[in-house]
Amino acid sequence: MKGIVNFTPGPSQIYFTVENHIRAAFREGIPSLSHRTKEFENISRHATNGLKLLLEIPSDFHIFFTSSATEIWERSIQNLVAHKSLHFVNGAFSKKYYEVAGQLGKSPKKNEVLPGHGFPNDVLYEEGIELIALTHNETSTGVSLPMNFINQFREKYPEALIAVDAVSSLPYPQFDYSKIDSLFFSVQKGFGLPAGLGVWIVNHRCIKKAEDLLSQGFSIGSYHNLPSLLLHAKKDQTPETPNVLGIYLLGKVIEDFLRRGIQIIRKETEYKAAILYQALSIHKNISPFITNPADRSNTVIVAQSGENTKAISQHLLAAGLQAGEGYGDQKTTQLRFANFPTHSKEQFEKLVDELEKFK
Amino acid sequence: MKGIVNFTPGPSQIYFTVENHIRAAFREGIPSLSHRTKEFENISRHATNGLKLLLEIPSDFHIFFTSSATEIWERSIQNLVAHKSLHFVNGAFSKKYYEVAGQLGKSPKKNEVLPGHGFPNDVLYEEGIELIALTHNETSTGVSLPMNFINQFREKYPEALIAVDAVSSLPYPQFDYSKIDSLFFSVQKGFGLPAGLGVWIVNHRCIKKAEDLLSQGFSIGSYHNLPSLLLHAKKDQTPETPNVLGIYLLGKVIEDFLRRGIQIIRKETEYKAAILYQALSIHKNISPFITNPADRSNTVIVAQSGENTKAISQHLLAAGLQAGEGYGDQKTTQLRFANFPTHSKEQFEKLVDELEKFK
Numbered sequence: 001m002k003g004i005v006n007f008t009p010g011p012s013q014i015y016f017t018v019e020n021h022i023r024a025a026f027r028e029g030i031p032s033l034s035h036r037t038k039e040f041e042n043i044s045r046h047a048t049n050g051l052k053l054l055l056e057i058p059s060d061f062h063i064f065f066t067s068s069a070t071e072i073w074e075r076s077i078q079n080l081v082a083h084k085s086l087h088f089v090n091g092a093f094s095k096k097y098y099e100v101a102g103q104l105g106k107s108p109k110k111n112e113v114l115p116g117h118g119f120p121n122d123v124l125y126e127e128g129i130e131l132i133a134l135t136h137n138e139t140s141t142g143v144s145l146p147m148n149f150i151n152q153f154r155e156k157y158p159e160a161l162i163a164v165d166a167v168s169s170l171p172y173p174q175f176d177y178s179k180i181d182s183l184f185f186s187v188q189k190g191f192g193l194p195a196g197l198g199v200w201i202v203n204h205r206c207i208k209k210a211e212d213l214l215s216q217g218f219s220i221g222s223y224h225n226l227p228s229l230l231l232h233a234k235k236d237q238t239p240e241t242p243n244v245l246g247i248y249l250l251g252k253v254i255e256d257f258l259r260r261g262i263q264i265i266r267k268e269t270e271y272k273a274a275i276l277y278q279a280l281s282i283h284k285n286i287s288p289f290i291t292n293p294a295d296r297s298n299t300v301i302v303a304q305s306g307e308n309t310k311a312i313s314q315h316l317l318a319a320g321l322q323a324g325e326g327y328g329d330q331k332t333t334q335l336r337f338a339n340f341p342t343h344s345k346e347q348f349e350k351l352v353d354e355l356e357k358f359k
Numbered sequence: 360m361k362g363i364v365n366f367t368p369g370p371s372q373i374y375f376t377v378e379n380h381i382r383a384a385f386r387e388g389i390p391s392l393s394h395r396t397k398e399f400e401n402i403s404r405h406a407t408n409g410l411k412l413l414l415e416i417p418s419d420f421h422i423f424f425t426s427s428a429t430e431i432w433e434r435s436i437q438n439l440v441a442h443k444s445l446h447f448v449n450g451a452f453s454k455k456y457y458e459v460a461g462q463l464g465k466s467p468k469k470n471e472v473l474p475g476h477g478f479p480n481d482v483l484y485e486e487g488i489e490l491i492a493l494t495h496n497e498t499s500t501g502v503s504l505p506m507n508f509i510n511q512f513r514e515k516y517p518e519a520l521i522a523v524d525a526v527s528s529l530p531y532p533q534f535d536y537s538k539i540d541s542l543f544f545s546v547q548k549g550f551g552l553p554a555g556l557g558v559w560i561v562n563h564r565c566i567k568k569a570e571d572l573l574s575q576g577f578s579i580g581s582y583h584n585l586p587s588l589l590l591h592a593k594k595d596q597t598p599e600t601p602n603v604l605g606i607y608l609l610g611k612v613i614e615d616f617l618r619r620g621i622q623i624i625r626k627e628t629e630y631k632a633a634i635l636y637q638a639l640s641i642h643k644n645i646s647p648f649i650t651n652p653a654d655r656s657n658t659v660i661v662a663q664s665g666e667n668t669k670a671i672s673q674h675l676l677a678a679g680l681q682a683g684e685g686y687g688d689q690k691t692t693q694l695r696f697a698n699f700p701t702h703s704k705e706q707f708e709k710l711v712d713e714l715e716k717f718k
Contacts, residue, residue, distance in 0.1 A: 022385075029365075032372050068599045071582075073581070186600065194604045196426070197555075241545065241547060241554045
């Protein structure tokens, strides 16, 4: 597998510094470090402080560790919804978030459009919505919600909490934290780390809601309910024995990202996305799946490759480039390309060259 | 930290082969491997098949991956209890399992004895118990449930499911699977792996119970409910993106254990426990915390060290031996020694020698 650049949108190509960080971790005894030590607290604080800097998270937000973003779908519904959440569904992952709410006994509502499409700008108001669940980047189709779409909800639903699933887009997007209450991701996408860690960012309104639900007699879960996560996070700890190595590696990769600079990471992401979308737009055999440029993700780029899918994939692989398969039903008709900080400009230029060579 | 033998009962000293396995994992591209590939399915099957061999698990049991044993406390209550579980509480961890049931809105019952004590053999019958929750090895105090204690419940409560938390004892104990329905552990103890993975073993009665609860309208959680875990495990997959590297390493360490042989691991565990308990029993300044030999754990050995605690700990550390601290209130008066497969006979002989030198 070494020597091949992996463009699968998750688990992604590992960030190039990770293997060295793991070696250092073994030298420092991290894999057997107890999570009830000062050393662990330092490691945990290093990761959360770094993340606050990198993503410009305001100081009144808290950062918690879970095992995956899938877990956060469940925890966010459990802790933030008594009855009714509102989901914007335009693909497999936003749909799963909606389904989780039903599985937990809530009565979720949804605004649904066809996969690969954005939502109409006019959002109808409905009474009693407690949580608005937005999937910033639909990993299955490569459609992304424009920031002004996300930012409209605070004014329209001032009572509701707003949760943003940014699994396959962070650290690239720049959110306006005054317009959202919760943000989450998992580390095996844009952060280029081995899977097994989710990160949940919440403000005081989320904590308050969980406490209210608890006092009203709702079950909000056990070790990973928000009050329990907060109690431990205040001491830079976790309720359970966490993925200590994963938290250590996250802190180290964030350090690498900070050294590179988030503005440079953003600019490079946009450059790489632009050249790939351009190549797809003028290609004879493939095209961007998302037709409306305003809806196109810069971090997961999906190509409609139809009957050429297998041939293109093999052509790329022969050049050391592993395209991601289309999601679900689109496995044999689309290709997906992750555009994460681990993917260099040179790798994207080579990808574009190879696509151009395919006639 | 290198060069020091860590006897903390968890996260434990890493098994000595793990660092090499991680190197191989990077060579094979495991950290960025998609969990929706044949390669992942092979890795997952390698771990579960190995575990079945190692722990002699009957073929009608299923093996599922979670993020921690703490998660399994929650999932087992959610999936196996409508109203009433019965917990045997004799320390901090068995108590937490009991508390989780209350947090999930159930009405748990408990039989409680003082920390460090075993339970009376006569168990009173109570109507309507759906799950009997047993903590095989109380990591906080080093008390272990005798097998005949565990095995009595099937006959006395034929309707109830029997779940055994074997977090800090496996792979050492040999369970009679006809007497239990569910068994679980986390990998950072006896398996000597980095934390971030729990393993949940269940039989068809557990699956049936979860399905019954679901059909009665109970919420049994979302991605990690038993039907969802089973659906994916049948394809050697997981509902969410799991800790792929952790599952790979588990399979590799199980392979190492199988090569060594479970009988040899068991015999060595008993030898190491015997010499340490013997040394504690004749020591002038310290003694075994568990007074009744029948209740003593062979895998977590707790010493009552009183006012000598700090001095002994420093004496051992000077010899390269890191004792585990006492749990909670006993932090300054007890020392805990994990006796896992990663700890060699030679290391235990050195530990005993150093304890004898301390006067």
